[in-house]
Amino acid sequence: MCLDGSATIPYESINDDYCDCADGSDEPGTSACPNGKFYCTNAGHIPSYISSKLVNDGVCEPECCDGSDEYDGKIECPNICEKVGAEHRKLAEQLAKKRAEGARIKREYIQHGEKLKIQLESELNRLKNVLESAKIKVSEREVALKKAQEKEEKEEKGKVESTTKDQVRIQKYREKIRTLQEREERLRDQVNTLLDILKNMKKDHNPNYHDMAVKTAIKGYDELVEEYESEMEENMEFDQEGEIDEDEIIEEASQVPEIDMSPPSLSERISDAFLTLYNDFLETFGLSEYVIHKSERQFSKSSSGGKSKEVIAAFDAYDKAEEEKKNIENDLEEINKKLAKDYGTKREFAKLDDECFNHDAGEYTYTVCMFGKATQKSNKDHASTHLGYFKKWIGAESKGDYKYYTAQLYDHGTRCWNGPDRSVKLYLECDTENKILSVTEPEKCEYIIKMTTPAICPENVEGNKNKKSNHEEL
Numbered sequence: 001m002c003l004d005g006s007a008t009i010p011y012e013s014i015n016d017d018y019c020d021c022a023d024g025s026d027e028p029g030t031s032a033c034p035n036g037k038f039y040c041t042n043a044g045h046i047p048s049y050i051s052s053k054l055v056n057d058g059v060c061e062p063e064c065c066d067g068s069d070e071y072d073g074k075i076e077c078p079n080i081c082e083k084v085g086a087e088h089r090k091l092a093e094q095l096a097k098k099r100a101e102g103a104r105i106k107r108e109y110i111q112h113g114e115k116l117k118i119q120l121e122s123e124l125n126r127l128k129n130v131l132e133s134a135k136i137k138v139s140e141r142e143v144a145l146k147k148a149q150e151k152e153e154k155e156e157k158g159k160v161e162s163t164t165k166d167q168v169r170i171q172k173y174r175e176k177i178r179t180l181q182e183r184e185e186r187l188r189d190q191v192n193t194l195l196d197i198l199k200n201m202k203k204d205h206n207p208n209y210h211d212m213a214v215k216t217a218i219k220g221y222d223e224l225v226e227e228y229e230s231e232m233e234e235n236m237e238f239d240q241e242g243e244i245d246e247d248e249i250i251e252e253a254s255q256v257p258e259i260d261m262s263p264p265s266l267s268e269r270i271s272d273a274f275l276t277l278y279n280d281f282l283e284t285f286g287l288s289e290y291v292i293h294k295s296e297r298q299f300s301k302s303s304s305g306g307k308s309k310e311v312i313a314a315f316d317a318y319d320k321a322e323e324e325k326k327n328i329e330n331d332l333e334e335i336n337k338k339l340a341k342d343y344g345t346k347r348e349f350a351k352l353d354d355e356c357f358n359h360d361a362g363e364y365t366y367t368v369c370m371f372g373k374a375t376q377k378s379n380k381d382h383a384s385t386h387l388g389y390f391k392k393w394i395g396a397e398s399k400g401d402y403k404y405y406t407a408q409l410y411d412h413g414t415r416c417w418n419g420p421d422r423s424v425k426l427y428l429e430c431d432t433e434n435k436i437l438s439v440t441e442p443e444k445c446e447y448i449i450k451m452t453t454p455a456i457c458p459e460n461v462e463g464n465k466n467k468k469s470n471h472e473e474l
Helices: 081-204 214-240 245-254 270-284 311-339 400-404 463-471
Strands: 038-040 048-051 358-360 364-369 373-378 386-394 407-412 423-430 435-443 445-454
Touching: 081 311, 311 358, 358 435, 364 435, 364 445, 373 445, 386 423, 400 423
Parallel strands: 423 445
Antiparallel strands: 038 048, 358 364, 364 373, 373 386, 386 407, 407 423, 435 445
16 A cells, blocks of 8 residues: 555555556655655665655765665665764764763753852842831931921021021112212212312401401311311322222121121211311301211121031931942842843753853954844954844744754844844854854844854753664664
8 A cells, every 4th residue: 555545556566666656655666756765774874765766867875875776787886884874973972972061061051040040039039128128228318308408497597587687788788888989979079169168268258357256167177178188198098999899798798797898988087076067167057968977887797508417418328328229129120130031941041141252253253142242343443333132032933842942033233234233143052162153144134143052952861862772773
């Protein structure tokens, strides 16, 4: 019966160089069926199948090391299965040793991953407790800060009220300064006018007329002129010292005790001895509105605000507690990220996390940081190009497939000129060391990197070896 069940043929029809079965299963030793398969025994090596159309085609197929595919005698194919088998067994033995060593290293990786997970979980629980204490500490520091601020606000409120009063006083003194300066100017003119009047009266009076009031006035005039001229010389020196700076007065008012900051008025420049005579003379001639009265004025020291030492210390304590809490939260976030990473079925890839591997391809050096990023660096100008960040495992659709953890995708790299974002597909093979074997670019800005690692080696090497031996014996 044909293997596909399509027909039943007699035994004599097998290998009679005529295709009786639709699937070509009746002619395994001839090329009669184009879709048939020819079985090469390959004694001393591994049996294999080749397409029936390759039988007796005049070419020695390497898959048939025993030469059985060219049995019609048109060409002689020597039987080299013993030699090929020996080489194959030697390579297989070397590969088995590598896989065994790779499996041993992988077991160490697994132990590392499991130990790391326990450590991270323990640290996670510890930090959660520390975080609760840190939150309580922040709350306490916040309450202390609010109390210090409230206390300062009350003190500042009193200072502000005092400062406001001082500012009102300063404004009044400003206005008074301007008024006194104007009044001083008028009094200068009035004094000059009175001096002219007295001068003319002295010049034109009758000396034979014995009016005691006039004589007293003239005598007082002479004394006043002498004193006035002396005072004016001193006043000229005083005026040359510079104009009064009101802003300077205000600034100094906040730094010095209460002092008299106004310029001396005319009444202060005229001695007390002549002030009374001067005022009496004005009243005699009906000029009482020009009588000079001494003024008394003062500036008070203004208060200045600012954060108290207590508030600053409270702020520092709060900021420190808040910073400690943030650091703990950041540590917790990092631990949760590591615990959430897919490091393989037994966390065998945790050992490689953030480990970087380089490959010099001549023009460029390629670097892959596992679970991190991939880069391309020029060996000429050392310019670096970002090829992508780790995205996911792509070896197979399902995690249940052993091939799932044999390939990674790194994407969202720097965009190519008129092309896609750069990306990397990293394919992993079993070996005793972590090493990049090759880098290719089959499509524009899409890179294929092949790398070896013990993390991908099969663990049950001895079991696989026994299964293989049993199969070969069969």
